[in-house]
Amino acid sequence: MAAPRSVALERLAYTLAAPVLAVAPNAYSDSPVNQVVQLAGAAGLGGWFLAWKGEESGAGRKILRWSPAVLAAAVDVAARHTPGWGPWWLDGLLAAGWAAAGLLVLPFSRHTRRHHRPALATLPADLRPTAGPEPAPATVRASTDRLTHDANVLWEIAGMPARTHIVKATRHPGMPNDLTILVRATEAGRPITGLTEAVVAAAFGVHESDVELSDIAIQPGRQGGPGWLEAHITPDANERRRSQPTDQERWTDRIGSPKGGAPGSVLVHRTRDDARGVTFYRAKMADSTDTPRIDLAKVCRGLGVPEDDSCVFVLVDGSEFLISAFDEPPLSAIFPATRELLTPDAKGMYVCGFTITGQPVKTMVYQHDKNAAAHGLTLGVSRSGKTQFFAIHMAAQSLDGEVVWLSTVRKDEKTTVLGRYIDRQGSNALWMARSLRAANALCEIRAEMPWSHDGQPHDYKPGDPRCPYRQLNVYGDEFMTAAQDADFGEFIQKDGDALTVTGLKYGIGFNPAGQSPFAHNGFSTEMKDNLRQNSRPVIFNMGSPGATRKAAEGTMENAHDVPTIPARYSRTEGSAIERAIRGEADPENGVSTGGVAVIVLDNGRAVLMRSLYADFDTDLADLFPEEVNRLTDHEISELEKRGLWFDWNEPVRPGEFWPEPEEDDDADSDEPSRRYGGRGETSSSGHQAEPVTSARQALAAIKSLEKA
Secondary structure, three states: OOOOHHHHHHHHHHHHHHHHHHHHHHHOOOOHHHHHHHHHHHHHHHHHHHHHHOOOOOHHHHHHHHHHHHHHHHHHHHHHOOOOOOHHHHHHHHHHHHHHHHHHHHHHHHHOOOOOOOOOOOOOOOOOOOOOOOOOHHHHHHHHHHHHHHHHHHHHHOOOHHHEEEEEEEEOOOOOOOEEEEEEEOOOOOOOOOOOHHHHHHHHOOOHHHEEEEOOOOEOOEOOOOOEEEEEEOHHHHHHHHHOOOHHHHHHHHHOOOOOOOOOEEEEEEEEEOOOOEEEEEEEEOOOOOOOOOOHHHHHHHHOOOOOOOOEEEEEEOOEEEEEEEOOOHHHOOOEOOHHHHOOOOOOEEEEEEEOOOOEEEEEOEEOOOOEEOOOOEEOOOOOOHHHHHHHHHHHHHHOOOEEEEEOOOOOHHHHHHOOOOOEEEOOHHHHHHHHHHHHHHHHHHHOOOOOOOOOOOOOOOOOOOOOOOOEEEEEOOHHHHHOOOOOHHHHHHHHHHHHHHOHHHOEEEEEEEOOOOHHHOOOHHHHHHHHHOOOOEEOOOOOHHHHHHHHHHOOOOOOOOOOOOOEEOOOOOOHHHHHHHOOOOOOOOEEOOOEEEEEOOOOOEEEEEEOEOOOOOOHHHOOOOOOOOOOHHHHHHHHHOOOOOOOOOOOOOOOOOOOOOHHHHHHOOOOOHHHOOOOOEOOOOOEOOOOOOHHHHHHHHHHHHHO
């Protein structure tokens, strides 16, 4: 066995110091060497005393360490007080004995020192026991002890890392190289520090990623705590995990890792529905207090599925979430509207569409819990499905016995068809202004209408048969455009705000629609708050996923994760890189997302749905009741008294919206009466204003703008 360099140097020091101890006191009694030796001896005596008085363990080892200095001082004192070299050369014999004692005690001293690395030992070729005869069943414990012994050999070769030793080694069933070792601190009462996966991996010759350290709990008959540690060494299992991982292992390594698509999450289970062609991945956060942070693109790459907005969706519910990966775009299906689906229940709820998972989505025609009518808010760009949703919503309201008015900025085919099944319909800003003004007047009329059971007026109660009037629903399509109309936008904005505030109490709901829910586009903050709290907003495609999310968040009290609505549903086919190399065009297989919307439910959660489809090319009579619901005769007569009930397509009546100008003022100026039906330049109400053909007429037009 080779001796370490420190041992050889210490032995050399004893050999060289012995002659000095013998010669210095006799030849040079006043030499500084004698003083140094005696001071060293005094220090050794002090060390002995402290070791004897100390309460810590290891006093004998400390006394042994100071012995060479104390004995050297004793030899020096004896040599100085003996005449010459002493009888029988006693001084030389004492110095030689001192050196011999140091050489003999040296190995014992070295093995009892802390932090000392033992001498090199023979390295075993393999951790596994050598091949031999099959052990009998009674020798199982012996084989386990052999594994522990072999593991300890490797541990000692590594220098007893972190001053620990292996208590027990256990092989994993069916794994030739996988084992778990139970490690304990060498010194009792000391915690294990400095032991890392890399240290264990180096000791057993495996990769650092194949080692996992874990704490152990206190068990009956065995201690635990910081002085114990368990190390799982699994090179075989990790090799299988890298090549053929299970669903849970793939999720943990690629998705739930700190750099994955859903950090801190664990997979609950994976479910495949072949009939519907969808795979569900249900997961939750390991810490239930955490909120899921999901990067859907990363999740798709981790699961090995295409990153397709039309086929992969996420649903978040608290600390849990569901990833749905469909074989085909689920929202490209058509769900025809039927009277059965559109008929409201006792709480005023009806099915307006279906989610990606096939669940029905309901919205309300009145608020049963608030005992009031309901507003509505529908947003989306052109051709996104707003008018289709109007059709099913109006049908549900009509089936509930409610009255419907519809106004749009411009005339189109679908709104004209809807006009056959509802009470009133018009197609310009003037018509919208008149309908809103009449609806606000109805609030005053209904506030004074007596109920039959006691002859007193009451607030509106949905479904109460004693109520003397029907619920009225006023629709304003492209409301933001109409609110910015040069002639009637001011009145539309003012009456719309007033109707959202006071209409519910009198059974009047306002249903605006447009392409923005923000104040600068026609929605005041007061209107938006009332619409948001008294409806289930429906947001169709707003032109881009970002705009859709922004619009949805603008209608939610607390912004949650908003689903994405792409411009078109298109399956990801092949590799874009390969097509670029070959110079091929991208496949044109897009499917319109018209009719796909985000509906904001009562709890503020946004859900992606496909609204029911009403086919305007066929007769819509199957969706609407046989008779159109109208206002009562009393309401109509009261509106006529106020001059508000007539054909709202008529030109503006003198003094209807503005005070009629004085005749003298009108004669003095040639200002074209654009607001009162004059001919000339076309206004938003459909009338012509007199063309400007002279400087005088131009000056009059400028003055009219200043007055406006």
